[in-house]
Amino acid sequence: MxxxxxxxxxxxxxxxxxQKLCFRNEAERLNNFDIPPMLQTLPEIIxxxxxxxxxxxxxxxxxxxxVRAYEADGNCYIGKLIVHPESQNKGIGAALMKQIEQAFSHVKRYELFTGADSGKTIHLYNKLGYRSYSIKQINDQLSFVYMEKLNKS
Known part of the structure; x- marks a missing residue:
């Protein structure tokens, strides 16, 4: 269970x-292993x-x-939603997102970002009520889509 x-x-x-296992596909697709989730060290995550x-x-x-998050200025910033590749598409990501939102149920809004071409991830966030509000070009191969969800509770 x-x-x-x-x-x-x-x-x-x-x-x-x-984290490194989950972001490996993204790094391979971009042919760039210098993305922050792949470079994070044990002391940094601690x-x-x-x-x-x-x-x-x-x-x-x-x-x-x-999944992890922090609060600043009445907003909850959510990051690094990861699910083991063998456990994906079973509702675990959605369950983690709902739990992190509950943990920060007092905030005005939730914000996150993901790769602009991460279709499955964007679909999940849309399904959970997140909407895109900005796209930021990082380099020739990488753009981030920033998404938000207003807290209605």
Whole structure:
């Protein structure tokens, strides 16, 4: 049975390994392994626990998904939604997103970004009520789409 619970620093090594596995396809597609999720180090992710709230999805004792967020100026900034490739398309990403929104239910809005050509990810975020409000060109191969969702609660 899958459960979503708060992650801790002790999970950092597993989270980082899962992050690199999940972003590997993106890096290969871009032919660029110098993207931030691939470059993050163990000390950096451990440090991130000081400012971010991490959730993990656990099944049979293994971490199969995660998302992290922080609050600033009444907004919740969500990042690095990851689900193990073998566990994708089973609702885990959507469940993680709903849980992180609940954890920040007092904010005015939620914001995130993803690769502009990450169709499946953008579809998921649209399904969850996120709307694109900006596209930022990073380089010749990479653009980010910034998305937001107003909190109606």
């Amino acid at each position: 899958m459960e979503i619970i708060r992650a801790s620093r002790e999970d950092a090594e597993q989270l980082l390994a899962l 440090e991130e626990f000081n400012s971010h709230f991490f959730l993990k999805s656990v099944e049979d004792g293994a971490i199969i998904g995660s």
